Amino acid sequence: MKELKKEKGLYKNLKPFLNCIDHTVSNESYEVMINEEYDMLITSPVPTNLENYYLSDSYISHTDSKKTLFDKVYQLVKNYTLKKKLKLINSFNTDEKTILDVGAGTGDFLNVCKNNSWKINGIEPSLKAREIASKKNIILKEDISEIKETKFDVITLWHVLEHIPNLIEYTQVLKELIKPNGVLIIAVPNYKSYDAKHYKEFWAAYDVPRHLWHFSKTSIEKIFSSVEMKVEKILPMKFDSFYVSLLSEKYKTRKSRPFHAFYRGLVSNIKAKRTKEYSSLIYILKNT
Template identity: 55%
Template sequence: MDKTEDTVYLKCKDHTVSGKSFSLVPDENHKMLRTSPAPGVEELPEYYKSEDYISHTDARRSWFEKIYHLVKNYALKQKLKYINAENPEKGMLLDIGAGTGDFLTVAKNDGWKVSGTEPNASARKRAGEKGVSLIEKTDASFVRKHISSYDVITMWHVLEHVPNLEEQLQELKELLKKSGTLFIAVPNFRAYDAKHYGAYWAAYDVPRHLWHFSADAIRSLFSEKGMKVVRTIPMKFDAFYVSLLSEKYKNGKMNFFRALWTGWLSNRKAARTGEYSSLIYVIKHQNN
């Protein structure tokens, strides 16, 4: 693949809000892709203004949304199980990009001291109604106040949305205790379902997803910050969820059986290659 700045890996359409097209440009240094042109910080919130953006709503209007929330409830318990396995002594947990607060609610009920951020005002309001108070974002004063404070920091499908990736990675390093653990979940553009659907792969989700990671990219990026991936955990349900949406984008409707087959095939191939549709990365400081 050509390493020039202008090389385009793929062109994708925003199927959720604008209908605009964006390019995915390779970053060969980190084996990842970036969305181009990336919306400015002021413009970016406009691309989240949709009732179909499911992580900012608790709606159950369709069978798809009902299934999503059913699977989500199972996934929340699994995430908590992974965290407790790494950190049996419950301490302080920060969830960045907490959405409507469901994960923090589960963690709080399990005995964790929770806090979180969420830029979307409507989602923050829903979280507050569940007893979880969120702030809009972290900033320099927040980092100074909470440096090396957190036993666990989680970002569940959030890192791909962050405008300033370098700044975010540095912040994670500073906020995490030396003995703490990061849990980072992101889509994997090297998965079979990504290759199968190409420009219609729903997990590209341009331009809300500004970065598109591979496992090599995550290892490289965190290694540069003195951190290491100690293990990866597959998110097998994501292959089915993403395939359903991809079918809709490609063919105009959610073909359940075709999506089921593609998701199953993706997970089967990933059992050999490790290239699941989405992965959770468990990350620690390198001296631990």
């Protein structure tokens, strides 16, 4: 086990928040600690062989599987959200329609972008996912360090930032890769949501130890203000509450309970209309 780089105060004055199990790979137990200053949660400890915790057919973002109910729901929702993501990036005034997708998975989002006249680049650490993407003629790089002397109109991280070990350093790298008038789009789970509070340690979006960080609006604003980037807008990802609740019900009860999950997802979205604390949030950031 290892502790992540202690920088920018993220590891100062941590307090226990809850204990979670890795339901996907190892069944190991992990502490989720709270940094009250940043209003964020941190997974501890972090395995030294963290890459091995992604080696599972159950880790769906690296596959195009449609075997199980969860797979089918995920793929169905993914196809809808791809259209929504494209509409979002098309809403920005861009110079050359250049985009970098970090954590591109099997390349579906970039494929949609490519088919709509965007000049695409992508990063994906998983060899398996890159191989699937290559069959769609989407060639992905393994690491962001391979992107040199290039700046982008739009950079996207769809449920990726929570996986990044060197968080503060990475935000600086992202800042340097964005054009002065460019846009950074970050989607992450929101541990302040109703479904997170309802399922507690069984909330699927904790996904320890793969999710190293668990963000709130305050933590995103503070972390990116340190690299002179400002949150311009926050958008909901309303489907996430249903999919996350579907998995959370399974973790909590060891049964597939789709009707219970749908109810909890619906309640989460209804409550979020008032609180704005949806299960997942999209942050639109720009240089200050």
